[in-house]
Amino acid sequence: MRFPSRLLAAQIYFAAILWAAFYAVTTLITICIAIFGTLDRSVWEGATQVPRWFALFVGVALIREFLPLYIAHGQTRRQFGAQAAVTVALYAPALSALLAVGYLLETLLYDVAGWTQELARPHLFASPTQVPLVFAEYLVEFLAWIVAGTFMGAAFYRWQGGGLLSIPFGIGLVVLGEAAVGAELRLPFIQMPLGVASSPAVATTLATGAGCFLLGLAMTWAIIRDVPLRNRLT
Amino acid sequence: MNIEVSGLRVNYGDVRAVDDMTFSLDGGKIYGLLGRNGSGKTTLMSVLAGFRRESGGTVRVGGRPVFENSEVTREICLIRDAGETIDIDKVEDALYFAEWLRPRWDAAYAGELLDRFALRRNMKVKEMSKGQRSALGVVVGLAGRSPLTMFDESYLGMDAPSRYAFYDALLADFMEHPRTIILSTHLIEEYSSLFEEVVIIDRGRLVLHEESQTLLSRGTSVTGTAGQVEAFTAGLTVLGAKRLGPTASVMVYGDLDEAMRRKAREAGLELGPIAMQDLFIHLTEASGDAAPAAPAADASANPSGDAR
Numbered sequence: 001m002r003f004p005s006r007l008l009a010a011q012i013y014f015a016a017i018l019w020a021a022f023y024a025v026t027t028l029i030t031i032c033i034a035i036f037g038t039l040d041r042s043v044w045e046g047a048t049q050v051p052r053w054f055a056l057f058v059g060v061a062l063i064r065e066f067l068p069l070y071i072a073h074g075q076t077r078r079q080f081g082a083q084a085a086v087t088v089a090l091y092a093p094a095l096s097a098l099l100a101v102g103y104l105l106e107t108l109l110y111d112v113a114g115w116t117q118e119l120a121r122p123h124l125f126a127s128p129t130q131v132p133l134v135f136a137e138y139l140v141e142f143l144a145w146i147v148a149g150t151f152m153g154a155a156f157y158r159w160q161g162g163g164l165l166s167i168p169f170g171i172g173l174v175v176l177g178e179a180a181v182g183a184e185l186r187l188p189f190i191q192m193p194l195g196v197a198s199s200p201a202v203a204t205t206l207a208t209g210a211g212c213f214l215l216g217l218a219m220t221w222a223i224i225r226d227v228p229l230r231n232r233l234t
Numbered sequence: 235m236n237i238e239v240s241g242l243r244v245n246y247g248d249v250r251a252v253d254d255m256t257f258s259l260d261g262g263k264i265y266g267l268l269g270r271n272g273s274g275k276t277t278l279m280s281v282l283a284g285f286r287r288e289s290g291g292t293v294r295v296g297g298r299p300v301f302e303n304s305e306v307t308r309e310i311c312l313i314r315d316a317g318e319t320i321d322i323d324k325v326e327d328a329l330y331f332a333e334w335l336r337p338r339w340d341a342a343y344a345g346e347l348l349d350r351f352a353l354r355r356n357m358k359v360k361e362m363s364k365g366q367r368s369a370l371g372v373v374v375g376l377a378g379r380s381p382l383t384m385f386d387e388s389y390l391g392m393d394a395p396s397r398y399a400f401y402d403a404l405l406a407d408f409m410e411h412p413r414t415i416i417l418s419t420h421l422i423e424e425y426s427s428l429f430e431e432v433v434i435i436d437r438g439r440l441v442l443h444e445e446s447q448t449l450l451s452r453g454t455s456v457t458g459t460a461g462q463v464e465a466f467t468a469g470l471t472v473l474g475a476k477r478l479g480p481t482a483s484v485m486v487y488g489d490l491d492e493a494m495r496r497k498a499r500e501a502g503l504e505l506g507p508i509a510m511q512d513l514f515i516h517l518t519e520a521s522g523d524a525a526p527a528a529p530a531a532d533a534s535a536n537p538s539g540d541a542r
Contacts, residue, residue, distance in 0.1 A: 005334075006330060006331060006334045007331075010327070010330070010331075065321060065322060068316075068318035068321070069318055069319060069321070069322065069331060069335075070335065071284070071285060071307075071318070072283075072285070072311075072312065072314075072318035072319045073311075073319060073331065073332060073335035073336055073378075074284075074304070074307040074308035074309065074310055074311065074335065074336070074337075074380070075304065075307070075308070075335060076284070076302045076303070076304045076307060077302060078302060078304075079304055226287055226301075226302075228280070228285060228286030228287065229280065229285040229286065229316070229318060230316065231276055231277075231280070231314070231316055
């Protein structure tokens with residue numbers, strides 16, 4: 001199989017630009033809170049809710065934009081599926097690394113300014129400087145959210161309105177990923193402490209995350225393996 | 235690449251879009267695929283390109299099945315109005331992926347075509363006009379140099395100069411890099427000079443497949459004094475008539491043998507060609523009692539209308 005260099009590069013390039021803008025905005029908010037309010041916790045921690053939704057969007061876009069692009073350029077669904085899987089497997093660590101860097105930069109900023117960088121939510125890590133644990137937690141989350149996006153994106157691409165039926169299963173993938181890190185599930189109108197394990201072993205987390213990733217890929221493949229390209233995108 | 239289609243069926247739920255279609259196309263020619271709206275042109279080409287699986291029958295390109303066969307699909311390019319190959323952020327992004335995924339991509343030629351159609355690499359595709367999007371599709375289709383290249387109404391939104399630039403580029407590139415090209419269009423008169431052979435389908439079925447010149451020879455305009463024209467065309471299949479004072483011009487369908495032509499000359503009538511579009515309208519008219527795809531003798535030899 002050909003390595004998906006351009007697909008991966010395009011995704012990472014876009015993510016890096018967004019990350020830079022996102023980090024700048026988050027830092028600005030941090031400074032505003034420090035000036036006009038009371039800053040006693042990590043703002044980056046709260047901000048990391050947003051990239052999970054971005055990861056979901058990336059999963060959807062992989063199907064909606066790149067599946068038709070690949071097939072129209074003479075690639076098979078199997079070739080696309082393999083390249084998309086490799087892309088997700090490498091893209092999620094890249095996103096995770098960017099978030100870990102964000103924590104480190106925030107730690108540096110807080111140290112210089114003399115602010116307190118408390119964490120408000122349960123995590124695999126106790127401190128933002130525990131880079132491997134930070135990386136592992138977000139890696140598992142991103143894998144789950146991206147494959148939830150590919151799965152639901154595939155369902156909507158194939159069945160349009162019928163794709164609504166895929167949403168509970170997509171949420172299931174997300175819940176599985178969040179449960180793997182013992183975190184909270186925060187969706188609009190829903191804030192659910194999962195409490196599967198207060199601090200699951202890293203190996204358990206990674207194994208569950210890998211299982212979630214493979215399950216999401218399999219569910220997506222079941223939909224796209226013979227999907228026809230739509231004549232019109234509406 | 236040659237194409238062999240046998241008993242092809244494509245269903246959309248309860249609707250049969252392509253029904254028992256059989257034909258074969260030799261490689262290295264420019265084909266016109268003509269049909270009315272909803273006749274099944276896009277569906278047929280989508281199956282030929284592996285965009286969708288056939289419901290029944292067989293499709294072989296270069297002697298091999300198409301669907302999920304990368305050895306075949308990588309040599310096929312279908313440019314549709316849906317814009318699968320260009321619906322990405324910027325023009326340069328579309329070219330970036332085309333270059334990577336198309337084994338025969340000619341980047342220099344793509345650059346030339348961009349200039350010809352006044353497209354810039356930093357243009358955002360979603361902000362481009364319909365005509366510019368169509369032109370970008372043409373760039374991707376031609377620069378891909380696929381052995382089987384298909385354009386499905388790729389002129390939509392393009393102004394006349396751009397359309398003629400497309401025809402010129404297509405013909406020039408075909409001469410330099412011969413391949414099988416299928417053009418689906420409703421602008422029959424603009425395209426017809428490009429077609430070496432024509433495939434006409436209607437309501438999911440093959441109506442006719444033959445050389446353009448053979449098709450054109452089936453239609454004749456008869457011009458002369460109204461009385462003489464009326465007498466001569468009595469009993470023939472008349473496609474249309476015009477009258478200006480004492481002069482009448484009537485389009486008839488069907489071969490005129492030498493005896494008929496001599497009779498016309500003796501009556502002082504002028505015989506001439508008619509437009510492919512007029513023949514197309516006649517062959518696909520909605521009444522369902524269109525003239526046979528070929529004169530009776532030919533039709534009995536090959537009921538499918540396939541000249542091969």
